[in-house]
Each structure stands twice: as C-alpha cells, then as structure tokens.
Amino acid sequence: MSERHSTKKLDLNSSAVDAATTTTITNRRRFFGHVVLAGAASAVLAACGGGSDPLEPTGSSSDDKFDLKSAFNRLKDGMRSGDVVALVGAEPNTTSTSTTHIWTDDDGERLLVTFTQEGVVNGAKYNSNDSAELEWVAGNV
Structure with a gap:
C-alpha cells in the first residue's frame, strides 16, 4: 500500500498571508521603536544627573571648598x-x-x-x- 501525499500550493498573494505578515512587521517595528525610545530616555536621564541628596557634600571636590x-x-x-x-x-x-x-x-x-x-x-x-x-x-x- 502506498500512501499518497498531497501537496497544496500556497498562494502567497492571499489576503490572510498579507495580513499576518503586515501584523508581524508592524509589531517588530513597534517593539524596535519602544527599545530605541527607552534607550534615548535612559541616556537623557543619565545625563541630567538626577536630584540632590541631602547628605551629599555641599562643596566641590576639586578645590575642597564647602558652603x-x-x-x-x-x-x-x-x-x-x-x-x-x-x-x-x-x-x-x-x-x-x-x-x-x-x-x-x-x-x-x-x-x-x-x-x-x-x-x-x-x-x-x-x-x-x-x-x-x-x-x-x-x-x-
């Protein structure tokens, strides 16, 4: 007995394939955009230096002056x-x-x-x- 395998030819122009591919590409772009935005925000916040610590020395370490x-x-x-x-x-x-x-x-x-x-x-x-x-x-x- 021999089994017969049927092969179907996929129609890559079908609307179902186009919708799935478009959704995948859109999701990847959105994820990449979020990663880039988070990285840029992190860089900006790190450059700002944050707030002040009430126990932080008031003077500059370069000239040993204090207020x-x-x-x-x-x-x-x-x-x-x-x-x-x-x-x-x-x-x-x-x-x-x-x-x-x-x-x-x-x-x-x-x-x-x-x-x-x-x-x-x-x-x-x-x-x-x-x-x-x-x-x-x-x-x-």
Missing part, C-alpha cells in the same frame, strides 16, 4: 555626627568637646554644631563676616 551656610540650612532633627560631616563635606576643623564640632573656612564662615551625649544634633550656630548670626535648635522648626 557652611548651605549645610546649616539643611540640618535636620535626628542627624548624627557622621550625617553632619557628610552634609558639610569635611571633617570639623575643631572639636572643642566630644559634643561640639566647629567648621571654619577662609571666607570667615563658621559653623558650630552641638550634639547630645547620644551623638544626635542638639543645635547649631552659623555666622560669617557679612551676615548676622543664625541659630538653630533641634525640635524647633
């Missing part, structure tokens, strides 16, 4: 000694006691921060040659 007034303005309740050092961007110039840290710079700015015995910010004072003294006490907004 003590900006650090003073960003002090928050609950900060610990390490948080304040990170905020200023440098270790204190002077530690008069274990609970008092003092930063000074060449422009006459001075930041004095006091801590509780547990190491939490208790208060701060900022002054410079060209401004009045500013004072901040933990717990007061």
Whole structure:
C-alpha cells in the first residue's frame, strides 16, 4: 500500500498571508521603536544627573571648598555626627568637646554644631563676616 501525499500550493498573494505578515512587521517595528525610545530616555536621564541628596557634600571636590551656610540650612532633627560631616563635606576643623564640632573656612564662615551625649544634633550656630548670626535648635522648626 502506498500512501499518497498531497501537496497544496500556497498562494502567497492571499489576503490572510498579507495580513499576518503586515501584523508581524508592524509589531517588530513597534517593539524596535519602544527599545530605541527607552534607550534615548535612559541616556537623557543619565545625563541630567538626577536630584540632590541631602547628605551629599555641599562643596566641590576639586578645590575642597564647602558652603557652611548651605549645610546649616539643611540640618535636620535626628542627624548624627557622621550625617553632619557628610552634609558639610569635611571633617570639623575643631572639636572643642566630644559634643561640639566647629567648621571654619577662609571666607570667615563658621559653623558650630552641638550634639547630645547620644551623638544626635542638639543645635547649631552659623555666622560669617557679612551676615548676622543664625541659630538653630533641634525640635524647633
């Protein structure tokens, strides 16, 4: 017994084949467009650099300058000694006691921060040659 195989000739011009091919091509183009768009958006966002971190040093690493007034303005309740050092961007110039840290710079700015015995910010004072003294006490907004 022999089996007879029938072969059908596909009509590549049929509307069913055209619709399937068109849909596949459209889906591939759409997917490729999404990939390109996502890549471009990622590149743009990476170039922007994002927002600022409140614990990021305020100074520039190239000239070792730091902005003590900006650090003073960003002090928050609950900060610990390490948080304040990170905020200023440098270790204190002077530690008069274990609970008092003092930063000074060449422009006459001075930041004095006091801590509780547990190491939490208790208060701060900022002054410079060209401004009045500013004072901040933990717990007061």
